[in-house]
Amino acid sequence: MTTLAEENYLKAILKLSNYTLEIVSTNAIAKELKTKASSVTEMIKKLTDKKLVNYQKYKGVSLSKSGYKTAIDIVRKHRLWECFLVSKLQFDWDEVHDVAEQLEHIKSSKLIDSLDIFLGNPKTDPHGEPIPNINGEFPKSNSLPLSEFPNDIIGEVIGVSNDDPSLLKYLDFLSLSIGSKVIINKKIDFDNSFEIVINNKQNHISHKVAKTLLIREL
Amino acid sequence: MTTLAEENYLKAILKLSNYTLEIVSTNAIAKELKTKASSVTEMIKKLTDKKLVNYQKYKGVSLSKSGYKTAIDIVRKHRLWECFLVSKLQFDWDEVHDVAEQLEHIKSSKLIDSLDIFLGNPKTDPHGEPIPNINGEFPKSNSLPLSEFPNDIIGEVIGVSNDDPSLLKYLDFLSLSIGSKVIINKKIDFDNSFEIVINNKQNHISHKVAKTLLIREL
């Protein structure tokens, strides 16, 4: 049985490894979890004892098979609960993340699998992020961050890879949502920002924002 | 902010005080929470510091106004989540308690109030127990435990005051559910058991079971 703290570490490692079994550094985990490197080292030892990660002193840590499955399950729960909050309880997309951070730790496979069915087996969460299925497999989609998308081509926003409410509220302000059509007019070299057209209206966005927008060619 | 352990203590005290501000003993709490009296004493001190209970050494503990409200909120959450599991996710009534024990600790008043609306403001949970409203008030109902109900009078089962799955499965086996009609034929003095008619079928139940059945005169 995994503790809440262990689950949060596994989830952080999964995210930092870009959802693979790549090696992740102690410092990166500490930063992600807003904790100290020494705390991370201690927890990694516990996770190693439980065979949830592979670890070599000073060399970093990677998820084991079972650690990966555990972490994916938490992401599955997080994203399904976000769907529930938006589609059944009328939450806005910027209100769901913090509650889902709590709900993702509820332990009951019957609960989450019933919820999945109740929601109609959604493929993506309210931010367009893919939901692992009951076997832990992702529907991989062919998208690029807007920051890497070519100029002058119509793209569709299919997701936002960051659940920070301040970002999401800003996107609302820009009238930018899942399904919006965008075209990059111009990349500004000086600060890596972008002139873009969103639903036929001219806008300017920073590199930091552009990185979070997942775009599919139309 | 209350911790999970604190919430479980408050809930236990509320239950043992019969949902009043009555004084409760250290040992009773220890038994309810399957912990040791010494642990209870320590926790009571913390709850006292937080002004959630009133306490005098060796004299027992009672909920304060704010402790009562906090405890009632947890009961409200517990029972609403049980409703959700049964009415939306098709759980059986004996499967919901353990999951609700986890869900009741999710912190978000928007979540629970939206859930209440989503469920249509139910007045009772799947076991017939009353659900406090958004202001923490119970709909008080005029029911008696079957063990105190008079003989030869038709009663209706309106609730079960214990969520133990083994009890609930046994009631299923007896075809006894919320709404069932019952008549006590005979009280057996030797073991305090009962001969009763459930939906026109003759049965025999123990005192322990009879105490959990809440009956309303028809």
Add this chain to the structure above:
DNA sequence: TCAAAAATTTAGGCAAAACTAAAAAAAATT
């Protein structure tokens, strides 16, 4: 009323998960 029994509290520890400060290893620079 007063000793025995029961209930409760105190004292002293333990494990989980965090922290700070110091030591050690690895990486980057000169």
Add this chain to the structure above:
DNA sequence: AATTTTTTTTAGTTTTGCCTAAATTTTTGA
């Protein structure tokens, strides 16, 4: 290659919530 900087680990504390054993208070009942 040697030195400085950065990263990581170790050592020693803290807090929360639990435990056992011992001490104290209350209750029981002879």
